[in-house]
Amino acid sequence: MTHRSKHAANNNPRPRPARGPRGRPPSMFDRLEDFHAFVTVAETGSFSAAARVLELSPSTVSKLIARLEKRFNVRAFDRTSKAALLTREGEVYLEYIRRVIDAAADVDGLAETLARAPHxxxxxxxxxxxxxxxxxxxxxxxxxxxxxxxxxxxxxxxxxxxxxxxxxxxxxxxxxxxxxxxxKIATSRRILCATPAYLARHGRPRTPADLHGHELLSYSLPGREYWPFLQDGEVREVPARFRVSADLADLLCQMARADLGIARLPEFMVSSDIQAGTLVPLLEDYAFPEPxxxxxxxxxxxxxxxxxxxxxxxxxxxxxxxxxxxxx
The missing domain is CATH 3.40.190.10 (Periplasmic binding protein-like II)
Structure with a gap:
């Protein structure tokens, strides 16, 4: 590089990041200090009011905000003699800075939380x-x-x-x-099931339409008059005509075990019955996952x-x- 090119390069230095106290690069603590000042000014509406809350001088608060604005290369506040109002850019930063402060608070409490035995x-x-x-x-x-x-x-x-x-x-x-x-802690299905004895008497349904004429055991709760099935990639509801109903799944399961009909029950509830052969799962291809x-x-x-x-x-x-x- 020639002497002239060096001189030209020195006339256009790269922008340097904002410096922390005594000229050192800002630490994470410095940034959190700036963030707290930023949020406090935004909430109180002035540098003097924020200074009282933070127990700092107004000039110190002003320097913290100036350092933050320089780091982000943005004007966060429109200043008047009595107020500091967020700019549009400042409003955007406020949302994200609050998240950072919340996360920092969670980290501060983590060690204490882990050290305490649950009680x-x-x-x-x-x-x-x-x-x-x-x-x-x-x-x-x-x-x-x-x-x-x-x-x-x-x-x-x-x-x-x-x-x-x-x-x-x-x-x-x-x-x-x-x-x-x-x-979410798991994903199960609600599946139709009946006893082998019931199916021997009434036949085994192969599609939801085959349920017509079967003895269905359903919940006696509002909105349970239809049973949903997954058909052609869509959830479709089929009317559930029933003569016997209950408001507890345990009762419906006992009814199904007693050969009274077909019940639609959570798989986590009847998986042991299915493994033992006490109940037979039906229309599994039409069941859909429920978290x-x-x-x-x-x-x-x-x-x-x-x-x-x-x-x-x-x-x-x-x-x-x-x-x-x-x-x-």
Whole structure:
């Protein structure tokens, strides 16, 4: 490179990143300090008000914001003598910076959370069929592993949303409540089944249309008058005409075992009956997967006792023979 080219190059230096205190490159701590200042100014609407909240001088807050703006090469605030208003670019950064601060807070609490042994009560809401066939067999291992955690199982025929007396619900399908978290722990199917004796008398249906004229055992709950099937890649509903109904899957299963008809039941509930030959699965090609979720409140500040239960349940369900996720 000639002397002239060096001179030209020096007239156009590469941009340097913003520097931290005493000219050193900014550390992660510096950036979090800038982020906290940025969010506080955005929430209070002025540098002076943010300075009071942060217990810093207004000039220090101004320098922190200037350092952040230089790093991102953006003007985050429109400044007046009395206020600091977010620019459009600042509004975009605010959303992401809040996520970073939240994540940092979670990391700060992680060591303390892991160090604490889970203790207290976990109130679990689920169906009677899931509690009886899946949860109860797992209880000996759970109480041995977490001796200071008390489990309260509450069962019901349906789930709408978490109430104040529930910590976590285990249910088919995600909740429509956007304020809740739904973590998938397994995938099962609802399959049709009947006893060999019933099928010997009434014949075996080969398609959903063949169910017409059969004795169907169905739930006595609103919206259960139709049975859904997967046909030609679409879920289609077939009217379920029944003479005997119940609001609990356990009762329907007992009716099916008593040769009363065909029931549509969760595979996790009847897998042992099918393996033993007590019940025969029907129309399996028309069954579709249904995820099972642990539904709980926000991931942030989730107590260690609730997290321990959900993690334990998810790990246990992973090995269940009926879990479709295990087969993939």
């Amino acid at each position: 207290g009560t976990v109130r679990v809401h689920t169906s009677l069929s899931f509690a009886r066939s899946q949860l109860v067999p797992l209880l000996p291992e759970f109480v041995h592993r977490y001796p200071d955690v008390e489990l309260q199982l509450r069962v019901g025929p349906r789930f709408v949303s978490l109430t104040d007396d529930m910590d976590v619900a285990v249910w088919f399908g995600a909740t429509a409540d956007s304020s809740l978290v739904a973590r 099972i979720y642990a539904i709980y409140r926000s991931r942030r500040h989730l107590s260690v006792r609730i997290r321990s239960f959900i993690d334990f349940l998810a790990a246990s369900m992973r090995q269940a023979p009926w879990n479709l996720d295990r087969r993939n």
